[in-house]
């Protein structure tokens with residue numbers, strides 16, 4: 349009796365997930381492996397991926413296009429939360445995992461499988477995201493993670509695969525580990541493991557080097573409706589189009605490269621390079637529109653919520669009661685976050701140069717230093733007396 353009878357395996361077409369297919373069957377006694385490749389806009393041809401799974405011994409090979417759901421239900425809420433892990437990483441990889449887990453669980457139910465499986469190793473964050481998301485969605489499903497246990501080196505993995513007709517990678521495979529989707533690319537390993545070394549230009553795909561970006565700035569206007577980006581330069585865009593177009597525009601000006609040492613949930617510090625042109629620009633613009641439309645106390649309080657939200661997402665708790673509660677708070681704050689932000693894209697920077705909204709709380713009559721000023725200057729004196737009173741009393745007692 350194997351560990352499971354029928355398994356739905358998260359499949360990318362790479363050597364590791366391909367080797368998982370015969371491994372699950374031969375070593376762990378699984379009778380049937382169904383693979384599932386999610387189309388998250390990673391730009392890979394998915395028909396060959398589908399065929400490769402079948403050749404590697406899968407009984408069924410599913411490809412599911414989840415691009416629109418990914419942007420609408422995962423990326424847009426993260427933008428409303430201005431979600432940046434450790435203040436920098438817009439969570440492109442982290443946001444994809446709970447969605448993949450969701451479709452794995454759905455497929456497991458549809459095909460009456462008793463387990464899901466993935467090819468993550470034991471050192472990363474992704475295993476946590478897959479496992480915890482799966483448990484949250486269906487606590488009865490088993491979770492198999494062969495690569496966490498098999499202890500094979502890269503060479504051994506390739507050799508194992510060859511025994512089952514899985515070809516070794518043809519071109520000398522890239523020294524980097526790369527995860528990509530519509531929200532960007534995450535690049536690690538190889539020489540990037542030395543945090544003192546500058547990343548070579550060859551690792552980038554979505555962003556131009558500053559030396560190659562246009563010598564003229566480009567102005568764009570992004571329109572938001574209740575926190576959700578909906579237009580570019582006044583043109584309505586569907587969610588996927590909007591992200592694709594902003595990736596192109598911002599990437600063309602070299603915007604959205606991030607080089608950071610980050611703290612993984614499993615206790616390891618890692619050096620990761622990200623390219624996330626659209627998300628970088630969108631979070632910047634969204635935050636700016638909030639500064640125009642939210643009251644000071646909501647803006648300040650929300651900062652703390654955003655920090656917690658980003659950690660939850662990074663740490664695999666997308667489907668959790670705290671995340672649901674924070675979502676409710678964030679959604680409530682977005683009621684008035686509609687309007688337009690104008691940005692200047694130039695030489696690696698997106699600079700906000702203007703913003704306007706029908707819900708603007710900016711009050712010219714109060715803000716102006718000109719003759720139209722309506723602010724009651726004398727009222728400030730009494731306010732400051734009361735505001736400063738505790739400090740005055742403290743100072744008198746300390747002098």
Ligand code: ARG
Pocket residue numbers: 439441442473474525526527534535536620
């Ligand atoms: N560090 C990022 C995260 O945990 C990305 C992980 C995947 N990175 C990769 N290069 N394969 O979300």
